Amino acid sequence: MVSFFLSLASGLLLSAAFAPLNWWFSLPLSIALFLYAVTKTRHSYFVAFVFAIVFNYFTLSWTGTFVGLIPTILLVLLQSVFYLPLGLISFKRGRVSRVWLVLPLLLVCDELRSNFPFGGFGWNRLSFSQADSPYRLIASYFGDLSLSAIAISLGIALYLFFARAQLVSVALIMLCSTIAILLPAQAAGQGSARILAIQGNVPQLGLDFNSRAKEVFQMHVKQTNIALSKIDSKPDAILWPENAVDVDPFINRDVNDQIADIAIQSDTPIIAGVVLKTPQGLQNASIMWSDKGEVATTYVKRALTPFGEYIPLRLLSEFVSPLSKNVTDFIAGDKAVMHTFAGVKASPVICYELIDDATVNSSVSGTNLMLVQTNNATFAKSSQSMQQLNISRIRAIENNRWLVSVSTTGVSAVIDNQGQVVSITKQNNAAYLYDKVDIIDDESIAHRFGSLSSIVLILGFFGVYLRKRSYDA
Structure with missing residues (x-):
């Protein structure tokens, strides 16, 4: 029951990253809270689905302004189905490495729902909540998916810090985030x-x-x-x-x-x-x-x-x-x-x-x-x-x-x-x-590489998870 209410809260926190509140920092906070919820329950898939439903409803409720509640509910349910694999994150035999799965899984979720079905509907893609974040310029180097990756990584770091686990990983995430903040803007105007x-x-x-x-x-x-x-x-x-x-x-x-x-x-x-x-x-x-x-x-x-x-x-x-x-x-x-x-x-x-x-x-x-x-x-x-x-x-x-x-x-x-x-x-x-x-x-570098940067990022973070898993084993 505690995990259920925590999943509700984490979904609300994630929606707060988007307009009208625009609290970009609530994205990593929501990830940390969700990780705590999903790793403390036997019903991890249910917790993941509740998290997704709350998030999608509160960011997309405007879609039903004039067409009614039923189309909105159907859209929210369809969008939330993509989040079900997050249930894989639940602990088994105390493996802390499981929390790292949230990074590639959420990135894949964003990519899939942005393309399927009917061409996709990525309106509330996680990266689109990060326009005010201090590391936003990284998107011109590695694409908008890199914004999602940093925000999710900060959520992982926050969870690991309070769980007193893998503090070296926490330090590494903070170092990478700092580097991202210091990245310069690319070319200025020619006219x-x-x-x-x-x-x-x-x-x-x-x-x-x-x-x-x-x-x-x-x-x-x-x-x-x-x-x-x-x-x-x-x-x-x-x-x-x-x-x-x-x-x-x-x-x-x-x-x-x-x-x-x-x-x-x-x-x-x-x-x-x-x-x-x-x-x-x-x-x-x-x-x-x-x-x-x-x-x-x-x-x-x-x-x-x-x-x-x-x-x-x-x-x-x-x-x-x-x-x-x-x-x-x-x-x-x-x-x-x-x-x-x-x-x-x-x-x-x-x-x-x-x-x-x-x-x-x-x-x-x-x-x-x-x-x-x-x-x-x-x-x-x-x-x-x-x-x-x-x-x-x-x-x-x-x-x-x-x-x-x-x-x-x-x-x-x-x-x-x-x-x-x-x-x-x-x-x-x-x-x-x-x-x-x-x-x-x-x-921009991101434009030059196009969708290739997304593929590389997702494969890279799956590699990070597999490396962590083998280390824990």
Whole structure:
């Protein structure tokens, strides 16, 4: 019974590492507490499952804001199944080495749930809670998984210290963590650009945020005109969020003409989130109109949101939530596209794509600035937007890029290559950001190695466990 309550507490502690609390240090604390719970019970798999359910529910409860409790419960249960192997950590014949299993097992758990099923859902990946940690820059060297590894290792060290076991290992973990804190930032900027990001807001929040799509468009037009009248110099680009133009501008020519007119009058390219209605189906796109008012480049979202932009297992999904019947399946794009302006080669990343490693990596290749276009209107009164901000911060560090994230309802932010928030808006109001961003051409080490660094880390930590096991034997 004590282990059960400790597992509840450790799950709560782990959720506290994420927004809205953002207590990065609660991750290692939760690991230490979980290790104590799971090694003092005969029901280790049950304890591991309870730990996972509590953690996933409190970080992902926003998913049920408008679709109800049942879809959220199903998502939480699915995510928690990946944590069941943590039950292997329970002591057998007093082997302290068992606690080291938590490191590779949690890393594997994060990787698996980020890729399976339906492309995965790694929204609350452990590394995404570490944007404020003092060792966050290690992500630019070894990828975001290295952040999880350090945080988990600190939890192991804390457990071993209070258990008065393997104090040499504790010292080694602290030494490695200190080295990670002292790592310098990678390459600085090779130039700069001025970006005007527009947060136009929506008439109403929730699933029906865009029931009057042209009104959302007009709100972004209005806010753009306000911003252009107030700033003291010409921007190099104007950035609108995902769904800012939720009617096809090539069918609704008046919409296209208004965008083109703003681009021409301001002598500035406009990059807008647009829904296209093609013969094949709907597409979620990022389109750049040049300063001549002509369409220059079009990127179509490649990693679509399951149950949001397409419905897997449609019959079952509609049975669980009748709202699924209202979702029209979108068509995914098939290639990365960069928007170029004023010496900038910008990689557009649309909302959900931010948590997809492969999509982010291929989008960033050959570019020098990241643009995240997102729409948080459906979950605007929850912690979802702040959680996404932290994901953007980790991606900026990992790829050694400045990043501009713009949302219909906020938060929108400018983030530097060290994950620091340069400027930010408030939620649920019209606003704009106008900032100078650094242009960085050099690729980070983590970007260069891609998913290989994750594989090496996981295999390496399994090796550490096996070495410890043989030593204890």
